[in-house]
Amino acid sequence: MRLFDTDRRVLTLAFARMADSIGNSFLIIVLPLYIGSGVVTGQTFGLGVALVTGIILSAFGFFSTALQPIAGYLSDRTGSRRIFIVVGLLILTVANFVYSLVDSYALMLAIRGLQGIGVAITIPSTVALVNEVTTDDSRGGDMGIFNTFRFVGFAAGPILAGSVVNGGPYRVAGLAMTGFETAFYIAALGSLIGAVLIMLFVEDPHPDEQDAEAGSDIGFAVFDHDHDTLIDPVFALGLALLTVAIGIALIEPLQTDINNHLDQGAQLFSIEFSAFIVAQVFLQTPIGTASDRYGRRPFILGGLIVLVPAMLAQGLVTTPIGMIATRLVQGAAAATAFAPGFALAGDIAQDGNSGTTFSVLTMAFTLGTAIGPLLAGYLISFGYVVPFAFGAVLSALGALLVYSQVEETHATAAETPGGAQPASQD
Structure with a gap:
């Protein structure tokens, strides 16, 4: 750190x-x-x-x-x-x-x-x-x-x-x-x-060094014409983070259902809700720093894979302590995807196009937090476990996208001449 x-x-x-x-x-x-x-x-x-x-x-x-x-x-x-x-x-x-x-x-x-x-x-x-x-x-x-x-x-x-x-x-x-x-x-x-x-x-x-060609095209690429993948890696990463954001927001409208299912009160629900954020606070920086040394893609892919059982388990646990544990795991997995994911997009972004590049990821996250509660409110009518199972399926699809469409962008310390350590910033 x-x-x-x-x-x-x-x-x-x-x-x-x-x-x-x-x-x-x-x-x-x-x-x-x-x-x-x-x-x-x-x-x-x-x-x-x-x-x-x-x-x-x-x-x-x-x-x-x-x-x-x-x-x-x-x-x-x-x-x-x-x-x-x-x-x-x-x-x-x-x-x-x-x-x-x-x-x-x-x-x-x-x-x-x-x-x-x-x-x-x-x-x-x-x-x-x-x-x-x-x-x-x-x-x-x-x-x-x-x-x-x-x-x-x-x-x-x-x-x-x-x-x-x-x-x-x-x-x-x-x-x-x-x-x-x-x-x-x-x-x-x-x-x-x-x-x-x-x-x-x-x-x-660099206020005086803006590239005249920067941002010449509004919007972002969906398909990749420069590599062997079908989908543009930033767009694929945005779709993956969309699944993460939907999974985060699914719990928001389900407080009454969760409290009834676990036989608990509002105080325990607030602890469960906060457990996700606690994991984020403690893990974002060390995981982001580790991605500077070991590469971005393994962390993003690993986080999305761990999200699959973490999301499903939230619909299967029967005790408050079980829900707290699964929320901690969900938070840790999301932290593993977030910082390396944004860093990977930064590696790809060309000079002067960072705003357009990152808008794909920030737009995906915002959209996910908007539609997640709406989906949860609809899916809960089919059964208590259904919203969580749906979140697990989405996480699996996100992992598949990253595995098949996103390549590593960062040379790790072991790949640099002499295994040099990442440079510190003044």
């Missing part, structure tokens, strides 16, 4: 992403409670309240998914990652704050869409910038550090959100605010802190 030797720009981007993740993950808990509190009223467009609520919550993911390739392409064309990150975070700041001012379903849907736009502008440029300030021999570790901080923020947000909402009302500097308003203000503050950190401490690495 090389945290203190990491480029300060990577650490700043990681801290900014953590602050933003805390704010955004607040809303995972707060928005359903806010919509169900009776504050939000108005026309439901002829749909049931529950369905409208689901549409509002899902709009974020679908808006973000659709726009990420465009945002990545534009950041490639301009050669300026920093301004896209800052603008996206400022949009999120405004959206998070405005939640406290609206009380209708239509406006909630509009703001949720605005959030999606802010994230779409931010994420591809952020990951591309991390990639561009790393070296081939440190990319896996740096991606691991970045993802670790992101998951720390993602884990901390829901834990804090419940306490903030239940602890209201508050009076700050003579101003009274409800628990919901306070939560929205904290979410806005998280995005604002991220924007300030980027403005103060991060610059584009």
Whole structure:
């Protein structure tokens, strides 16, 4: 682990992403409670309240998914990652704050869409910038550090959100605010802190050296015309990470079913949910660093293979401790795929095209977290084990894609002259 030797720009981007993740993950808990509190009223467009609520919550993911390739392409064309990150975070700041001012379903849907736009502008440029300030021999570790901080923020947000909402009302500097308003203000503050950190401490690495041909084509390749594989390796990797993201999100709408099946309460479910994130936090960086030494593909493939029994076991265990154990294994397997997967895409990305390249992976992950809950809510009607078995099948398909369509991209230490160790970064 090389945290203190990491480029300060990577650490700043990681801290900014953590602050933003805390704010955004607040809303995972707060928005359903806010919509169900009776504050939000108005026309439901002829749909049931529950369905409208689901549409509002899902709009974020679908808006973000659709726009990420465009945002990545534009950041490639301009050669300026920093301004896209800052603008996206400022949009999120405004959206998070405005939640406290609206009380209708239509406006909630509009703001949720605005959030999606802010994230779409931010994420591809952020990951591309991390990639561009790393070296081939440190990319896996740096991606691991970045993802670790992101998951720390993602884990901390829901834990804090419940306490903030239940602890209201508050009076700050003579101003009274409800628990919901306070939560929205904290979410806005998280995005604002991220924007300030980027403005103060991060610059584009080569602002005057943008390749004129970079990003000349919007979108990304689906089929590979340069190698023996059928599918473009980045697109294949994106599909594989899509299966991982769907598997992660399957558990979200199944809390009641899981609690009934395991005869447990909400507290144990929260521990089970958090077990996945704990594994991510502790393993992302060491696994990413190991991929710098031993190669990317073995870790990605191994993680996807382990996900198959880990996903299926969640539908078969009959005790809370069994569920916690399987969630830890799922988290470890996902961590084994994530950092090396992003590092592999960084190895492939051409100069000036990182935004478009990484938009494939970030779009896949966002889409997976959006459709996972919808799939789980539908599949549970066929039996308790069905959503988990479906997740296992998807993981197997992801492993098959990586095995057949993704080649190793990184020369390991043993393959370099004299078995040289990976270079450290100043």
